Structures are given as structure tokens and as C-alpha cells.
Amino acid sequence: MTRPILHGYFRSSTSIRTRMALNLKGIEYDQVTHHLRKGEQKDEAYLKVNPQGLVPALVWTDGQVIPQSMAIMEFLDEVVPQPPLLPADAGGRARVRSLTQMICCDIHPLNNMRVLKAIGTRFGADDEATAAWFRYWVAETFRPLEQMLAHSDQTGRFCHGDEITMADLALVSQIINNRRFDVPMAAYPTLQRIADACLEVPAIERALPQHQPDAE
Ligand SMILES: N[C@@H](CCC(=O)N[C@@H](CS)C(=O)NCC(=O)O)C(=O)O
Numbered sequence: 001m002t003r004p005i006l007h008g009y010f011r012s013s014t015s016i017r018t019r020m021a022l023n024l025k026g027i028e029y030d031q032v033t034h035h036l037r038k039g040e041q042k043d044e045a046y047l048k049v050n051p052q053g054l055v056p057a058l059v060w061t062d063g064q065v066i067p068q069s070m071a072i073m074e075f076l077d078e079v080v081p082q083p084p085l086l087p088a089d090a091g092g093r094a095r096v097r098s099l100t101q102m103i104c105c106d107i108h109p110l111n112n113m114r115v116l117k118a119i120g121t122r123f124g125a126d127d128e129a130t131a132a133w134f135r136y137w138v139a140e141t142f143r144p145l146e147q148m149l150a151h152s153d154q155t156g157r158f159c160h161g162d163e164i165t166m167a168d169l170a171l172v173s174q175i176i177n178n179r180r181f182d183v184p185m186a187a188y189p190t191l192q193r194i195a196d197a198c199l200e201v202p203a204i205e206r207a208l209p210q211h212q213p214d215a216e
Pocket residue numbers: 012013014015036041053054055056067068069070104112113114115
């Protein structure tokens with residue numbers, strides 16, 4: 001049977017969360033890596049796969065191309081239901097999707113490489129200002145996220161109870177990404193505790209940047 005192919009980059013947070021989902025589901029896959037700093041995501045051959053020129057994109061076993069990490073996680077959860085990445089009840093699913101989107105929709109797009117590049121080249125931000133921008137947008141979401149997770153009895157070992165959900169995958173990959181800009185974590189003890197618990201799970205650990213074929 002054809003194996004799925006993941007187009008990604010070792011330290012892209014969207015690729016990290018997608019790899020975590022694939023590993024948790026026990027899906028074996030091949031990787032095609034695109035060096036984002038060298039601009040390989042804009043190569044003609046890759047634009048034929050994903051015209052957006054962003055990673056990740058998953059080429060499923062039937063040849064369907066699925067870009068967008070949240071769509072990929074949802075897709076994997078439907079085609080390989082165990083272990084689930086969403087809770088069984090509608091309220092729980094809504095909570096997990098909200099937490100996931102806080103990170104994937106409200107932090108990541110503002111801190112993506114092309115945005116960081118643009119604030120430098122088009123708006124004159126130097127390295128220090130760029131790092132301050134990155135940290136500012138993380139804090140804008142991590143502050144309320146910490147409150148929401150610390151004060152909810154639905155929070156358990158992980159973001160939602162004691163089973164890993166897609167919210168955890170979004171959280172860990174963001175925290176890994178934060179290290180590049182030395183985001184202080186002292187104000188977010190609950191987020192750190194959950195991330196530490198996630199990193200004890202081998203399927204999650206295996207998805208980390210340093211274990212990937214293109215790791216530098
Ligand atoms: N919303 C998309 C975002 C994808 C995205 O922006 N990926 C980044 C890497 S984390 C990328 O390809 N950046 C290339 C660039 O900025 O040129 C997703 O969740 O998959």
C-alpha cells in the first residue's frame with residue numbers, strides 16, 4: 001500500500017504538530033522536506049503540490065493532497081479514529097477546537113516566517129524588534145490560555161482531561177517554536193506542565209525537530 005507523504009520542515013511548528021498526530025495514530029509515512037530559509041517551499045515542483053507554498057501538506061494514500069495542519073489533524077482523526085484527538089462530546093470538541101484555534105489561528109499566522117521577514121524588509125524591524133513582536137503575540141494568547149486552562153475543571157493532565165487532544169499538539173509545537181525567541185514561560189505554569197507531560201509521550205517526542213531527517 002502507498003504510504004502517505006508529509007511535506008514539511010523539521011522546525012516548522014505546523015509540521016511538528018502534524019507529525020505528532022501521525023505518530024499518535026501509528027501511521028507510517030515518508031517525509032519530503034523543504035528548507036524554508038532557502039525558500040524551497042516556493043520551488044515550482046512543490047507549488048504543484050501546494051500552490052500556497054507553505055508546509056505542511058499531506059499527500060494521502062489515494063493521492064489526495066491536504067494542506068493546512070488543522071485540516072490534516074481533523075482528517076487523520078476521521079480516517080484513523082484511535083486514539084481520538086477530539087473528545088466524544090460536542091461541548092468537549094468545541095472546547096478543544098477553541099484552544100487549538102487560539103494557538104493555530106491567533107498566534108501562528110502573526111509569527112510565521114514570512115510575516116517576520118516582512119516586518120524586517122518592509123517595515124524596518126531589526127532582529128531585536130522582530131523578537132519583541134514574536135514574544136508580544138505569544139503573550140497576547142498565552143496569558144488568557146493560561147487562565148482558561150488553570151481555572152477549568154475540564155483541564156487534566158493534558159489540556160482536556162487526561163487524554164491527548166489536538167489542543168495539546170498545538171500547544172507543544174508552539175512552545176517548541178517559542179524557544180527560538182526565548183519566550184519566558186514563568187507566567188504560564190499550567191501550559192508548561194501540560195507541555196512537559198506531552199513530551200513524556202514517545203509518539204510526541206519522536207516528532208520533535210531534532211529527530212527529523214532534515215534536522216540541522
Ligand atoms: N495555516 C497553515 C500555516 C502554514 C504555514 O504558514 N507554515 C509555515 C511553516 S510553520 C510556512 O510554510 N512558512 C513558509 C513561509 O513563511 O514562507 C497551517 O496551519 O498549516
